[in-house]
């Protein structure tokens with residue numbers, strides 16, 4: 001299937017557009033399955049990865065519509081694919097910590113937070129092996145930065161404002177929104193209207209205010225994702 005007679009494999013690159021597209025789709029699906037398995041170990045994460053990708057798609061398309069500065073369609077596509085891998089580093093966190101009900105102690109909390117660095121390391125290694133320039137490089141940035149917060153209270157690097165990479169700021173909003181709208185092991189499920197309200201309230205505190213406005217402007221499209 002991959003190597004039909006029209007495809008020419010050169011080093012690590014496929015030459016025809018059709019084959020590149022197929023390979024990218026396959027990468028995306030494999031990554032989604034892999035990331036879902038890592039996430040599902042916590043229980044209650046059903047569909048989270050798929051919805052994060054859908055929400056990321058809605059937000060990056062809004063950014064393109066609004067001519068977000070220096071933002072390209074290619075970068076938008078990379079963010080959509082890469083957003084699925086934001087919690088890949090949970091592979092390195094023990095089941096006992098992931099499944100623990102109630103508050104984590106300091107040590108457990110540190111281990112949980114290390115999923116950002118673990119995920120980034122895995123993805124940086126993959127990106128380097130592929131020679132760079134693929135969505136895995138963006139995925140490494142997202143894995144490391146998706147818990148950074150606009151006001152600097154996040155982790156692991158306590159970055160603030162636009163020092164947080166754009167792809168990580170996008171993923172922080174869509175990941176946070178889905179945890180509120182669908183519930184997560186760490187937060188109860190809210191009504192959709194409450195989830196929108198909470199994201200609006202966190203704008204400029206946790207989330208990039210410009211991106212949050214663009215996200216909220218697509219509330220009807222977003223609501224479609226949560227219809228049974």
Ligand SMILES: [Fe+2]
Pocket residue numbers: 086087115146147
């Ligand atoms: Fe995370």
Ligand SMILES: [Fe+2]
Pocket residue numbers: 048086087175
């Ligand atoms: Fe997540």
